[in-house]
Amino acid sequence: MKVNVFLWPVSCCRLKVNHLPGTAGKKEASKLMLRKLLPIVALLGIVTAAYAQDIRAIPRMWNDVPTSELSWYKGGDTIGFSDQKLSAPTGWANRHDWRLTNPDGSPLLIGPTDYFMLEMDITSYGPAAHEAGLITIGGPPMDWADGRIMVRPSDGEVSCWGGVSPFYMFGKNMYSTGVTAHVGLLYTNEGGLNGVHYMYNGIDSGFLPFTNLEQGLFPNTQIGGYFQALNNPNNPDNGAAIVFSNIRFNGQPISAASIPEPGSLALLGTGLAGLLGLRRRR
Numbered sequence: 001m002k003v004n005v006f007l008w009p010v011s012c013c014r015l016k017v018n019h020l021p022g023t024a025g026k027k028e029a030s031k032l033m034l035r036k037l038l039p040i041v042a043l044l045g046i047v048t049a050a051y052a053q054d055i056r057a058i059p060r061m062w063n064d065v066p067t068s069e070l071s072w073y074k075g076g077d078t079i080g081f082s083d084q085k086l087s088a089p090t091g092w093a094n095r096h097d098w099r100l101t102n103p104d105g106s107p108l109l110i111g112p113t114d115y116f117m118l119e120m121d122i123t124s125y126g127p128a129a130h131e132a133g134l135i136t137i138g139g140p141p142m143d144w145a146d147g148r149i150m151v152r153p154s155d156g157e158v159s160c161w162g163g164v165s166p167f168y169m170f171g172k173n174m175y176s177t178g179v180t181a182h183v184g185l186l187y188t189n190e191g192g193l194n195g196v197h198y199m200y201n202g203i204d205s206g207f208l209p210f211t212n213l214e215q216g217l218f219p220n221t222q223i224g225g226y227f228q229a230l231n232n233p234n235n236p237d238n239g240a241a242i243v244f245s246n247i248r249f250n251g252q253p254i255s256a257a258s259i260p261e262p263g264s265l266a267l268l269g270t271g272l273a274g275l276l277g278l279r280r281r282r
Helices: 023-043 272-281
Strands: 054-063 069-076 078-084 093-101 116-125 130-137 146-152 157-161 168-171 180-190 193-200 222-230 240-249 256-261
Touching (some): 054 069, 054 078, 054 256, 078 222, 116 130, 116 222, 130 180, 130 240, 222 240
Antiparallel strands (some): 054 093, 069 078, 078 240, 093 222, 116 180, 116 240, 130 146, 157 168, 180 193
């Protein structure tokens, strides 16, 4: 299904954060690699553009700790979540997602031959065990089939897995809290096969073909990101926050309407509001 997307001016804003040695250079290398792949995307008849996609937040997709203090913000090419007081006697984790939408707010649906590129920066904060990343979710009845590019600070693992997506391990000890990572997904066709390139900080997985019966993504697949934080009944101050920024779809920045929820950015805690403020001032 072809969708139009507005060609919005590219923002020069960047989150001001501390990086691991060499991370900034790898991030730029990753972005350059993705830019070089854009002509391939165009030749394949990828999803094209006349209006900016928005972002639809899906807070508490998992809600094992409903008493936690959740707040979120979206605006421009950025969306952030903060989940604090994530401490209850029972329950495993809370998960908060976002998806790209069409200009009218309806879900952006990707078919098996709708080739695309999605990329973003991810920065996570907080003591709670958590993970975050890029996600693809198949349409019903295959909406259990979610593929992920995951970063996990607890052991630094960066891996790609889930549903029918090809598995790939970038490695462990590659990510830590407070560091900004650049991830990307190119869904493409090479040699008559549908497959993906996964990117992380300048590293390209190479072409990985789908091996499922459908030989590609399921019809009505949605794409976006996710943030999952684990409950800790022994730490009343348990919490984490995430910022997804510089979100690009087929090389063009998303232009999401600004919405703080609930109520005020002051609720975001753990410095998330400050991070977004730094980004706007840059």
